[in-house]
Amino acid sequence: MSENSSLFSADLAGVVVGETAISDVQGDSGLLSYRGIDINDLIGTPFLHVAWLVIFGDWPTEAEKRNLRTFMCDHARLTHPEQDLLGHVPRDLHPMLMLQGVVPLLQMPEEETLGKGLDAEHGLFIAAKISALIAAHYRLSQNKVILHPTAGKLRHDNFLTMFHGKAPSREQVRMLDAAQILQMEHSFNAGTFAGRVCASTLAPVQSSISASIGTLFGRLHGGADQAALEMAMEIGSPEKAEAYVQECLANKVKIMGMGHREYRTVDPRAKILKPMAMELCTDPESKNLLDTLVAVEAACQKEFGSRGKEIWANVEFYKGAVFHSLGIPTHYFTAMFAMARVFGYVAHFLEFRQDNCLIRPRAAYTGKPTAARDQSAA
Structure with missing residues (x-):
């Protein structure tokens, strides 16, 4: 690790890189x-x-x-x-x-x-x-x-x-x-x-x-939307959700569609989309997939809650159920x-x-030291 490693963020988390008037994520x-x-x-x-x-x-x-x-x-x-x-x-x-x-x-x-x-x-x-x-x-x-x-x-x-x-x-x-x-x-x-x-x-x-x-x-x-619904398909039914979540956490496998980098509480989009999905997914296959997703979210909240943490589904988690019910x-x-x-x-x-400027960040070099040139050969 270089001496400058404390000066950067590999994922830019929390780093302000510009201004926008288009949308505000709180x-x-x-x-x-x-x-x-x-x-x-x-x-x-x-x-x-x-x-x-x-x-x-x-x-x-x-x-x-x-x-x-x-x-x-x-x-x-x-x-x-x-x-x-x-x-x-x-x-x-x-x-x-x-x-x-x-x-x-x-x-x-x-x-x-x-x-x-x-x-x-x-x-x-x-x-x-x-x-x-x-x-x-x-x-x-x-x-x-x-x-x-x-x-x-x-x-x-x-x-x-x-x-x-x-x-x-x-x-x-x-x-x-x-x-x-x-x-x-x-x-x-x-x-x-x-x-x-x-x-x-x-x-x-x-x-x-x-x-x-x-x-x-x-x-x-x-791509988390596709992955989340395919996860529900793999689980098969709501009754198997808790065991699936426990296995994922034990093996440090990410549960797609759970949690969001920006939101520390419920994703406001998921708050709207979840009841919409419950309203639309009425055929047996779609309802089973949605019920499985709901059970996964509940199991995640239970497991994370036991560790003193909170986690919520993001917009991709329930969006797949809506798209599936639309035949996509x-x-x-x-x-x-x-x-x-x-x-x-x-x-x-x-x-x-409107105010274009070339985005060109610097990198902290961590490779081999640059070899000194042999000046005597000149």
Whole structure:
């Protein structure tokens, strides 16, 4: 260990690396707000209106609402070249790897139509394409034809129809709207920070979003949603949850979806999502998975409580149960996360570019001492 080792934080925990006006994560009190509005007060608001608020800082006008809805629907229709591009992607490739690779290859619009600048236009264009790419990639993996959005439909109504080939219920659209609003933005999380580092080099927005998507894929970040539900599937039933938790703790195995780096109390998003999951997961398979997750959380709280500690489920823990009840396969969960979080990525890209500076930290060198040069040979 070097003599400078006490001067750095390997995980940057608690280190302030910048300023943002986009979202506020108050970990000690378990609060989250977007642009000064508590997350609880945003549930029930149209998804795209919240996306506009997150990106631009104000609610859209009536004209902006119409233009945004038309823009997102138009660009959620994959062009023939985009379909050909996606057709060359292996059908069994994880959708997160598909998104990370395809996003930088999209042909960006050359003119702006929303009056918010070309970077914002490109960011929203990518956000529209991501929903289409996820649905189309799934359809191709099932040897089914790619479907296109219908003008006038809500964003998630269109998405679920394009994904499954049949119209969802109003309740399913409401649930997906809420889940996606909850995970739209979360300050300087790992994926967002990776995008800001990329943006700091003056790379284009598609490169920044691709970097963020690649970071989100990790099991310790966005991939926890897939891992948590697959854990419930592996456990099998609520009665086996306590033994599973005890075994994990005995072997120092991380229980995916439990605990959060920022929150010292209940994750405010999980507080909203858990009762929603209980309301939506009514079929026998979904209910058993949800009951198993609830039992895992209870067992974790019991075990940690006996050691004088508290632990709570985070948003990824119960989100998987909601997605499963909507018919989304587990390996698409994190792509669904990216479909929402991309609006946060765009917001941070635009914010950072207002006062861009290259992010270039120093490292404490711990290798062999540099050998002295032999001056006599000169």
